[in-house]
Structure formats: structure tokens, C-alpha cells
Amino acid sequence: MLKPLGDSALLVQLGDEINPALNQRVHALNALLQNPIHGILETVPAYSTLLIHYDPLTLTFDQAAHWVRDKMTQLDDSFHRTPRRLEVPVRYGNASGPDLETVAVSKGISPADVIRIHSEREYTVYMMGFTPGFPYMGTLDERLIMPRIATPRTLVKAGTVAIAASQTGIYPLDSPGGWHLIGWTPLKLFDPTSETPFLFSPGDVVKFIPLESLESNSLLFDQ
Amino acid sequence: MTMLEVLDVSGLVTFQDSGRRGWQSYGVPLSGPMDWFAHRAANSMLNNSTDAVVIEIGLGEAMFRAKRDCVLAVTGTGFEVVNYIWTFPLWTSFYVRAGWRVQVKKISGGNWAYLGVAGGFEAQSMLGSKSTYLRGGLGSAIRAGDILEAGKPARELAKLTARNFPVEKFMNYSQSPVIEVIAGPQQDRFTEEGVQTFYGSEYTLSKSFDRMGYRLELLPSPSSAKGIAQATSADLLSEGMTLGSIQVPDNGQPIVMMADSPATGGYPKIANVIRADLPLLAQCEAGVSKIQFREIMLEEAQENFQKLNKAFKTPKG
Numbered sequence: 001m002l003k004p005l006g007d008s009a010l011l012v013q014l015g016d017e018i019n020p021a022l023n024q025r026v027h028a029l030n031a032l033l034q035n036p037i038h039g040i041l042e043t044v045p046a047y048s049t050l051l052i053h054y055d056p057l058t059l060t061f062d063q064a065a066h067w068v069r070d071k072m073t074q075l076d077d078s079f080h081r082t083p084r085r086l087e088v089p090v091r092y093g094n095a096s097g098p099d100l101e102t103v104a105v106s107k108g109i110s111p112a113d114v115i116r117i118h119s120e121r122e123y124t125v126y127m128m129g130f131t132p133g134f135p136y137m138g139t140l141d142e143r144l145i146m147p148r149i150a151t152p153r154t155l156v157k158a159g160t161v162a163i164a165a166s167q168t169g170i171y172p173l174d175s176p177g178g179w180h181l182i183g184w185t186p187l188k189l190f191d192p193t194s195e196t197p198f199l200f201s202p203g204d205v206v207k208f209i210p211l212e213s214l215e216s217n218s219l220l221f222d223q
Numbered sequence: 224m225t226m227l228e229v230l231d232v233s234g235l236v237t238f239q240d241s242g243r244r245g246w247q248s249y250g251v252p253l254s255g256p257m258d259w260f261a262h263r264a265a266n267s268m269l270n271n272s273t274d275a276v277v278i279e280i281g282l283g284e285a286m287f288r289a290k291r292d293c294v295l296a297v298t299g300t301g302f303e304v305v306n307y308i309w310t311f312p313l314w315t316s317f318y319v320r321a322g323w324r325v326q327v328k329k330i331s332g333g334n335w336a337y338l339g340v341a342g343g344f345e346a347q348s349m350l351g352s353k354s355t356y357l358r359g360g361l362g363s364a365i366r367a368g369d370i371l372e373a374g375k376p377a378r379e380l381a382k383l384t385a386r387n388f389p390v391e392k393f394m395n396y397s398q399s400p401v402i403e404v405i406a407g408p409q410q411d412r413f414t415e416e417g418v419q420t421f422y423g424s425e426y427t428l429s430k431s432f433d434r435m436g437y438r439l440e441l442l443p444s445p446s447s448a449k450g451i452a453q454a455t456s457a458d459l460l461s462e463g464m465t466l467g468s469i470q471v472p473d474n475g476q477p478i479v480m481m482a483d484s485p486a487t488g489g490y491p492k493i494a495n496v497i498r499a500d501l502p503l504l505a506q507c508e509a510g511v512s513k514i515q516f517r518e519i520m521l522e523e524a525q526e527n528f529q530k531l532n533k534a535f536k537t538p539k540g
Contacts, residue, residue: 003408004408005407005408005463005465005468005495006405006465006466006467006468006495006496006497006524007405007463007495007498007521007525007528008465008466008498009463011316011408011462011463013408017460018460028416030248034366036472041245042244042245042247042248043248044247044248044463044486044487045248045463046460046461046462046463046487047460047461047462048460048462049460049462049463050463051462051464053247053465056498056525056529057528057532058527060522061243061521061525062524074462091488098377121347127299127461127487128248128249128250128484129250129461129485129487130250130485131250131358132246132249132250132251132252132359132361133249133250136461155398173359173360175358181517190360190440192349192350192359192360193349197246197249197350198249198537201248201249202248202249207531
């Protein structure tokens with residue numbers, strides 16, 4: 001379904017839920033829309049939608065929509081994208097993840113269980129936003145699902161790994177935050193001076209590696 | 224080359240080019256000017272390129288001293304430009320001699336002024352743009368003591384001086400504007416009453432506004448008590464949004480997304496301000512303005528935008 005959003009953007013709605021297969025279709029369509037026609041400015045994938053920004057001095061809505069519909073006909077189930085896979089080292093608990101204990105207690109499991117459950121599955125970067133480079137990843141195991149905290153913290157440290165509802169994410173910058181903080185990664189998610197400023201891209205597949213298990217390889221970074 | 228020394232600033236004074244394209248899918252806002260028309264007009268009078276860097280002066284004032292002869296232009300509304308005892312008009316380029324002091328002073332009737340220099344200001348490019356985005360650490364606010372550099376003017380200064388931009392022919396700045404909008408993709412999530420309240424009410428800009436978004440307050444009326452009611456309380460999944468997107472949270476008070484808006488948001492969008500009218504909304508003052516919305520068709524919105532852009536077509540020789 002294609003709808004205008006204002007006079008300079010077009011919203012493609014492929015569904016209405018958080019669902020890995022649906023989100024893969026969004027990223028597949030987004031991939032088909034790279035190398036665009038003149039007047040298409042940029043695309044923003046989200047859970048089940050893709051927003052296409054266009055220049056109304058170059059294209060009408062109908063022209064932009066026609067181009068998108070044409071690309072959508074190439075979007076069938078046989079179209080497979082191979083996502084990038086990234087491993088993210090995480091130091092869980094203590095000062096790195098001050099909410100690990102709280103999460104464990106309220107879910108009736110041990111902190112070690114939280115670490116194991118959080119790090120054993122692969123997540124998809126469904127979309128990015130909030131602050132530059134923040135990946136919204138899912139889907140979290142049901143045993144870890146918690147609502148956001150009631151009063152957001154005014155300062156969460158860059159690199160903090162967090163969970164909320166069915167999602168997990170990492171704060172790229174020191175910023176306020178309302179998610180449960182369970183760990184910290186030494187990886188830099190956003191470096192505006194770098195050739196590749198962002199560690200993640202929408203559609204990537206991510207696996208967390210608990211740092212404890214790497215301790216013997218001296219990969220532990222000091223905070 | 225060295226052009227201006229910053230003597231004093233208050234409020235939010237930043238460099239802005241035409242915006243940062245191509246990074247919204249990574250969560251980086253577009254940024255750029257709050258009032259794109261005033262920004263573009265400043266560059267147009269000075270024969271600068273469309274995306275040359277201009278100083279945006281918001282929610283405060285700024286004072287400069289010229290380090291060499293230059294031509295400046297100040298656009299926007301709600302400000303005056305003072306050089307000792309003389310007042311320079313806005314929307315007209317003027318010659319400044321080395322050593323002169325120029326002050327951009329806040330009066331009433333607007334929020335944002337744009338100070339352009341022939342040649343354009345120089346600023347560091349981050350992610351392909353020189354626009355400042357403070358929350359993301361892209362660039363920094365301009366402070367007293369800063370020395371500002373500029374590029375080479377497009378032509379000799381005398382020929383760039385005393386050019387007037389006929390703003391009143393194109394943009395009717397007002398504190399009681401009727402802002403045109405296009406229906407949003409989630410208008411059907413609101414009750415019929417909610418939609419009527421949205422279009423039938425008057426608003427003023429709330430005191431909590433910034434470059435990211437304008438919170439609007441419904442002015443008291445028989446229908447405004449409940450705010451803009453939604454038919455469903457079901458969450459909307461976060462999705463892309465754009466300049467002028469009007470989100471309505473559960474409290475029923477709309478928020479219009481502005482230059483530093485996040486690329487995505489999760490509240491239903493009842494409507495979207497058209498590009499041509501964004502400058503009118505940007506210049507509405509907190510507590511003073513009386514704002515109304517009127518729905519128009521997409522084609523008309525795009526025609527309005529094209530017409531406005533013709534204002535800049537032929538820079539006068």
C-alpha cells in the first residue's frame with residue numbers, strides 16, 4: 001500500500017506487525033530501490049514500512065509511486081538478500097549492566113540465564129533511529145520481555161546494551177534512555193569522522209558474545 | 224578567509240547548510256534551516272550556492288565584528304540588524320567595512336534569523352553536510368570569541384550590495400497563520416470528532432519547542448477539552464516521518480516535526496504541513512501565535528512549493 005506523507009515523501013506499508021519475515025521484505029525492497037531514478041532522495045526502512053523521500057521539484061507523487069510499484073513486482077519470495085553478520089562482544093552485569101539483576105529477579109531466573117538467553121540467538125536490525133546509529137533489534141526471547149522503565153534515565157553511557165519489550169538495542173552515544181541496561185560493548189557504533197561512520201546497517205544480523213567467555217583471550221576492555 | 228569575529232551570542236546560534244541527506248536510515252536527522260525560505264533567500268541575494276552555509280540565530284541574539292570588508296544579508300522575521308546607530312533592513316544585502324560591529328537583535332514576530340555572507344561561511348563537513356546537529360555531536364554551537372571564515376564571493380562586493388528580496392510577494396509571515404496540510408497516513412486512526420477538532424481549533428506554540436519539534440497547545444474552546452481523540456489505542460509501529468509531520472500522542476496535543484526531527488517516530492500522524500508553509504509555522508512565537516490548519520490536496524501543495532522556488536530562479540546580474 002502506497003500513501004503520501006506530506007508533499008515530499010511516500011510511505012510503503014507492507015504489513016502492520018513486528019515480524020522477521022515481513023521486515024526482511026522491507027529490507028529486500030529497500031535494496032531494490034538503491035540506484036534510484038533522479039529525484040529520489042533517500043529511503044528509510046522501519047519494521048513493516050519503507051519511507052521514500054523525493055524531491056517534488058523533480059517528481060510528482062504518481063511518478064515516484066510508479067517507480068516503486070515497478071520495483072515491488074520484483075519483490076517476491078524467491079528474492080533473497082544475504083544479510084551482513086556481526087558479532088558484538090558484551091560485558092554483562094555489574095556497572096556495565098546495572099539492570100541485569102532486576103531483570104533476572106522480575107523474570108524469576110538467574111542473571112546467568114539472562115546472559116545465556118540474550119546471547120544465544122541471532123537478532124535482526126529491524127530499523128535504526130532514536131539517536132544516530134541506534135539499532136532496534138529483535139526478536140527477544142519471551143522469557144526476557146519487560147516493559148520500558150517507568151522513569152527514563154537522563155544519562156546512559158555509549159555502548160550500553162539494553163532490552164525493552166520484544167527488542168534489544170545498543171546506545172551509540174551518551175544519551176537519555178528508558179530501556180533496561182544489561183551490558184556494555186567496547187565497540188564504537190558511531191564515529192562521524194570515519195569513512196564508515198556506522199557499525200550497523202538496517203537489515204544486519206547480530207550475535208552477542210559474552211566477554212567473560214573470552215577473558216582468557218584478553219579481549220576484555222577496561223571501562 | 225577570516226571574515227567575522229563573534230562578540231556575543233545568546234540562544235541557539237548554529238551553522239546550517241541545506242541539510243544532511245542520505246543518513247536518515249541510520250537515524251541521523253536531516254537538519255538544515257528551520258525556515259528554508261529565509262535561508263535560501265539569504266544565499267540568493269549574495270549569489271551563493273543554494274546549499275552555502277548560513278548562520279541560524281534562534282531564540283536569542285548575536286553580535287559580530289567584521290575582520291575585513293564584506294557583504295552580509297539577514298533574513299527571517301522577528302529581528303532587526305543594528306550597526307551602532309543605524310538599522311539595516313532585513314531581506315536586503317548590505318556592505319560592512321572592516322572593524323564595524325553588526326548586531327542581530329531579537330524583537331517580536333518570529334523565532335529564527337539567517338545571517339549570510341557573500342562567499343558563504345566555512346564549517347566542517349560531517350557526514351556530507353555542514354549543518355550543525357548538536358544532539359548527535361555533529362558540529363557545535365557558535366560561541367563568543369569564535370573567528371568565522373568565509374569562501375570567496377561570487378562577484379565583486381559592490382555588485383552584491385543593496386540587493387533587496389521581495390519577501391512580501393512570496394511569504395506572508397504572520398502570528399495568526401492558516402497553515403496548509405495534507406491528510407496524514409494515519410488520519411483514519413482518529414475519531415471523526417478528533418479530526419474535526421484538529422481542523423476546527425486554534426493552537427499556539429508551546430514554550431517547550433526546539434529545532435526537533437514544535438509542541439502545539441490547543442487554545443480553549445468547547446471542543447478542545449479532550450484534545451484530538453483517537454479511535455484506537457493500539458500502538459503504531461515506529462516508521463519514517465518527515466519535515467512537518469504532525470504526530471499526536473495519547474494526550475491529544477499535536478507535535479509538528481521540524482529540522483532536527485528523528486527520522487522515525489511511533490505516534491499516529493494526523494496530517495503533514497506542506498513544505499511551502501513550513502517557514503510560516505517555524506516563525507510562530509510561543510504563547511503569542513494563533514495557528515489554524517487547513518487541508519489541501521497533494522497536487523496543490525506541490526504547485527505551491529514550485530511557485531515559491533521560482534522566487535530564486537534568476538539571480539539578478
